[in-house]
Amino acid sequence: MIRLIDTGCLSLQTFEGREVPEYAILSHRWEADEISLQELQGNLNQHKAGWQKLRQFCQYAESKGHRFVWMDTCCIDKTSSAELSEAINSMFKWYRRAKVCYACLCDVPARGDLSATEWTKKFKSSEWFTRGWTLQELLASRELIFLPPTWEGEIGTRASLSQEVKEVTGIPKEPLSRGWSLQDGFGAPRFTVAQIMSWASARRxxxxxxxxxxxxxxFHINMPLLYGEGLNAFIRLQLEIMSKYDDNICIWAVIGRLTDL
Structure with missing residues (x-):
């Protein structure tokens, strides 16, 4: 089950299985005054900045021909632990399934506002690259387009900026240009678990x-969510990885990552 927002009227619609229509999805860094599902449903607290972000996202997506969009702040009922668990376990699939992912970088101006050197430095220092969830969003999406906070014009795409993204994240240009896959066409691993963990090591x-x-x-792993378990969540992830992948290096990578938390 997935909830999508109609870009024309900002109403929520629920879809199941094969009935899910084409949609655009948003990647962004959460800021103050984001809105919840309940606020969207009840048109509540419209003074919040999150409403402005939602409206701008819907207007931009609609201008690009998208009738439906998905936004993590207000398309999930976070008051339901069961729904939240299902949503987080489905998140990779939802980003993968989207027609396009728009990544709004709230701290990166449009290209014409700075010199090329200054703009590149600003792009590479964006806090978007420091957040844990945006790693999955960067890689899972079939197509990712970066937008400035004004929602006017494109900064670039994951493919066109693959060299800059590589320099920031350490991720090779191949998955940035061609899209993410854990295995190659013959079923062999494309990246070790240690490599993937290294990409996440500086994120919070x-x-x-x-x-x-x-x-x-x-890692194509599903686990129940247990908020309050602290570091045990990473231990459970480690055990799932060890049972699924024959990659001994991953053991030390995960243990090393744990010591940094």
């Missing part, structure tokens, strides 16, 4: 548990 999440939960999709 607000909740300790999300450091592990935000990586589940990249």
């Amino acid at each position: 999440t607000t909740r300790t548990e999300d450091t592990a939960y935000s990586l589940m999709g990249l």
Whole structure:
């Protein structure tokens, strides 16, 4: 089950299985005054900045021909632990399934506002690259387009900026240009678990548990969510990885990552 927002009227619609229509999806860094599902449903607290972000996202997506969009702040009922668990376990699939992912970088101006050197430095220092959840969003999406906070014009795409993204994240240009796949066409691993963990090593999440939960999709792992378990979430992820992948290096990579938390 997935909830999508109609870009024309900002109403929520629920879809199941094969009935899910084409949609665009948003990647962004959460800021103050984001809105919840309940606020969207009841048209509440419209003074919040989150409403402005939602309206701008819907207007931009609609201008590009998208009738439906998905936004993590207000398309999930976070008051339901069961729904939240299902959503986080489905997150990678939802980003993968989207027609396009728009990544709004709230701290990166449009290209014409700065010199090329200054703009590149600003882009590479964006806090978007420091958040745990955006790693999955960067890799899972079939197409990712970066936008400035004004929602006017494109900064570039994951493919066109693959060299800059590589320099920031350490991720090779291939998955940035061609899209993410854990295995090649013959079923062989394309990247070691240690490599993937290294891409996440400098990223942070607000909740300790999300450091592990935000990586589940990249390893095609499903786990129940237990907020309050702290570092045990990463231990459970480690055990799932060890049982699924024959990659001994991953053991030391995960243990090393744990010591940094």
